[in-house]
Amino acid sequence: MINVGIVGATGYTGVELLRLLLGHPQVALKVITSRSEAGKPVADLFPNLRGHLDLAFSEPDVDSLATCDVVFFATPHGVAQSQVPDLLARGVRVIDLSADFRIRDIAIWEKWYGQPHGSPELVADAVYGLPEVNREAIRGARLIACPGCYPTSVQLGFLPLLEKGLVDPHDLIANAASGATGAGRQAKVDNLFTEVSDNFKAYGVGGHRHLPEIEQGLADIAGRDVKVTFVPHLLPINRGIHSTLYATLLDSSVDLQALYEERFANEPFVDVMPAGSLPQVRSVRGSNMCRISVFRPQGRDKVVILVAEDNLVKGASGQGVQSMNILFDLPETLGLDSPALLP
């Protein structure tokens, strides 16, 4: 059994991580810390866990976390940076679901997140936890930076094309839409039911924090610089990200369907759908699966890639558990093989 601790877990990523770990046959949940909720039974905050979990939130404490084999951070950015060094020093592995260690260029991180980085010396050690790209590096990591929700879908969608240099890397468009859990569990007027329901809008058009992460990841894949126009939108649903990606083909002879099927043939959590099919976000609700379709409308030179994932699972906690499985040499799908809840 793997002894697991969680720092944070008072948000939606946290409750989803708990749900997944409770169903994982090789995990023993040991410690769940929260400064604001210390002393409260976790199931009081998340009523779906009543009867499934007896733990209460405890004060953050390195000694108790250090008894774990691995600690997940399900915290806002800035928190992991300050606590990770102590844990690593005591031999605990860390899987960070926040943005703290995703960006290699410290200056870029500091510009987009608006604060000094707390552990710049650790950034180079962090492995970007996208198994479809970095599986081998994850295996030996001590600190894993889980990708953001949007970046996961955008990178998986463009991956086969950029790896092979088949599209113009300076003309990439990522038009994405996310469920409201992506905005977290903060009490803000903008996130009220009465503001989000019956509505749809873009946001962050001038610049979203996931843009530098997306461009870093795609540049790694392409082996050269890329330019992405990224426009996120807010959906009146709880879970799900749908990315509609556009690129300009440099080589119009490529068999796109075959390219995608072959690239992801051995990936347990990427489902390339049959030609002409349309991925729906509800088909991955609660599941770690990412479904992808690829089109070339009117036979013109634009390729359109559709990507659906659950932002809380493949876009966050599920991907973290997938990395944990790799890290501890378990079957990669362990605890992650339930079908989505539909409808």
Added chain:
Amino acid sequence: MINVGIVGATGYTGVELLRLLLGHPQVALKVITSRSEAGKPVADLFPNLRGHLDLAFSEPDVDSLATCDVVFFATPHGVAQSQVPDLLARGVRVIDLSADFRIRDIAIWEKWYGQPHGSPELVADAVYGLPEVNREAIRGARLIACPGCYPTSVQLGFLPLLEKGLVDPHDLIANAASGATGAGRQAKVDNLFTEVSDNFKAYGVGGHRHLPEIEQGLADIAGRDVKVTFVPHLLPINRGIHSTLYATLLDSSVDLQALYEERFANEPFVDVMPAGSLPQVRSVRGSNMCRISVFRPQGRDKVVILVAEDNLVKGASGQGVQSMNILFDLPETLGLDSPALLP
């Protein structure tokens, strides 16, 4: 392993049954029949099952179903009646999720369902599959009639009070609300997104088919005749039933909280919430749990009971699997112990 067949399974009860059985460690899915969809892979109809299930729907066929240990019917009423006798004759146990064998009085069944009953001789053999009331009978059954979704919540809610004769049995009110999956997967204008969303209404006020089932079940519990005013409503959500029950106390000295906690102390799928708590339907989404709270507003003589369940799980397929576990002497919670998906 238990070899399982399913008749029907093209509706929402069906896809939920498949999801639960796929996660059940002692089940082997052998046959899924559907006259209308024969030949089509099941995962083509329900995209959440892609990668989890290779079976295709087959034509209804007694010989192939007879190779199973148990056959579930997830069909509209009227279908099981015609096919069950052959299966029972060949030693197959049957768990019927439809209304065909729920009502013991054939005349009442025929009146409410508007057609002659196809197997009246089997009705007396059928065990009403509400484990909290009929666990021992289920253990030895060959034909289980799973309760309706509303009747499950109303019976569990009134159970402790009626068993003890604490309320007026002629003054029971069941005000209930269900998600839209309760109306099935039929192409009707009334069920369109554009008709159901942003809306709320009562229906079936003059008489709903679950009324005679509710009254039969409550009369069994009370050991005398009962009268229920039952008003169902349609919620603009997919899953979940919330019943708000009202009764007039005959004895105002009873400790309601203790009564409920004691009655359900050993029930794995009934959660009596702490005094003052409010059950939410989202806290049971995808789960077989039924959560109950009991109130006595202003200390007057009316008791108010709140009951939340997932209509597709504890209200249908999950309850069927629970009965299957009892029938085959498995741990009652096997395959049913995942927390709800929240949010």
Added chain:
Amino acid sequence: MINVGIVGATGYTGVELLRLLLGHPQVALKVITSRSEAGKPVADLFPNLRGHLDLAFSEPDVDSLATCDVVFFATPHGVAQSQVPDLLARGVRVIDLSADFRIRDIAIWEKWYGQPHGSPELVADAVYGLPEVNREAIRGARLIACPGCYPTSVQLGFLPLLEKGLVDPHDLIANAASGATGAGRQAKVDNLFTEVSDNFKAYGVGGHRHLPEIEQGLADIAGRDVKVTFVPHLLPINRGIHSTLYATLLDSSVDLQALYEERFANEPFVDVMPAGSLPQVRSVRGSNMCRISVFRPQGRDKVVILVAEDNLVKGASGQGVQSMNILFDLPETLGLDSPALLP
């Protein structure tokens, strides 16, 4: 033209009042005050008003409000109490959408609202603004206390029965459900999209502030004391209240349909639906109409009344405008005769 001022208007009742008054042919909007938003154009807060309204919020100021013929309060409880006396003293009429002057018994008000009443001497002067009951009193009022959203629907629903003494006044049940705008525009976790959507629950079961208002109004109608069990629920929609009312008939010979049709025959905003019809909340979205149906299920002695209204219109701002029309001797439907927005 009537010169109108508004105090508050930063919530949903406020924006709905603005929408209605902008479409009212006899209204000139003069002043809209808000301490928190002073200086900000109103249309910056409510984007639907862009191009329709040039006013900015101003600091609360008696002198400018005193230039108005009538001032609406769209404020939390407690605010109107402190500002109304000055306005009345300067001859301005006041229509208060808050709870400050609804309850005649000061002690009861103070108990339920948890604070001392700021203008107890004015309470006796306030007219309870339910036109279907108090039309003549409204005509001559200087201070109108608009009914709460739930109390409007519950009182209209029970009105014909209690006026005639046809039901047991000690056995009334009001099971109601409201859209999320009823909880206001406050930044609370409980009101987030991610908490309210895909969900349904009761709340305030032990005691809701609308209970004493309901019981006071129904007692006035019945001419004797009444007892109501009131259970509100939260719907995952923005607008709409649906009340399902239960009462025990004392006289089973009454023609309920005729009773309701006759009582409301001349009421422009109460629509008694044809026998067997079901009112839907979407059929009144954005409209001041209240739709009612009456049933007697199974011919037993329980009567079931269904009532649908828009909580922001007939349940708040529209009813206030209706009272304003009465007060200024205008046609009662002026500015209120648009059909609901459907779907």
Added chain:
Amino acid sequence: MINVGIVGATGYTGVELLRLLLGHPQVALKVITSRSEAGKPVADLFPNLRGHLDLAFSEPDVDSLATCDVVFFATPHGVAQSQVPDLLARGVRVIDLSADFRIRDIAIWEKWYGQPHGSPELVADAVYGLPEVNREAIRGARLIACPGCYPTSVQLGFLPLLEKGLVDPHDLIANAASGATGAGRQAKVDNLFTEVSDNFKAYGVGGHRHLPEIEQGLADIAGRDVKVTFVPHLLPINRGIHSTLYATLLDSSVDLQALYEERFANEPFVDVMPAGSLPQVRSVRGSNMCRISVFRPQGRDKVVILVAEDNLVKGASGQGVQSMNILFDLPETLGLDSPALLP
């Protein structure tokens, strides 16, 4: 008063047209025809109209329609083609909300709509009813082809850029999302609440009927051929279209904000939002307003235009009424000046 007839009106475009015309001070509704619903009061089909409209649907009949000054067609494609010639011959003006007369090239129409065109000789006479482009031609028209919902938003969004030749006309991307009313009021499984809610997906990626209309309109504006990649998506809301448009700037010195503000300065139904603002579909619900924002993310050469409209109003019935106002020399905003319903 203008005497108005409507053919069809059993769908959502129809009920919205009725709502708008009932509030129009210069309109008398004379005839509403429907073959399938003849004899039924219109308010029985659309409960929001109870008390507002006494008309019943009548059988389609040229003589009665010919008594009108103008007849709207709110029918599926193919119907207007067969009935319009008779009405025009009798001097009645026609405003067609369907697709029958939108495409000038008959072969293209027949290819995308899969049937022969019934009145090819009238196509050249039809005026494309987009007032922001064709106001003068609408004024003298006898047959107006109202634009489709998506084409309205896409054309208004690209208009200022293409008129001035500022972007590459062969690299236009229109990523759009529509509420479910866009799919009509047809009883199809795909349109059920249980299929659309909690979901988001693209559709028609390989080719949507609005593509040729969009390309025709944009080519007219640009004065040359254009190529558009158009990907529509289905939103789990009732009303609203949001288009996110992408183009490549040829001239990076242009002041985009000023360009848009100047182009639409005199347009009553196009609202260019302040720089940095984000149009929300709820801000136009029930309104004829179209709100537009323009961005140039990261100062690169891609321009992003955001457009929000109500698909049933500016995208259909409201735009038809706007054209009617122009046609009959009424103020263009008559009957169309209500603010949107929010929330």
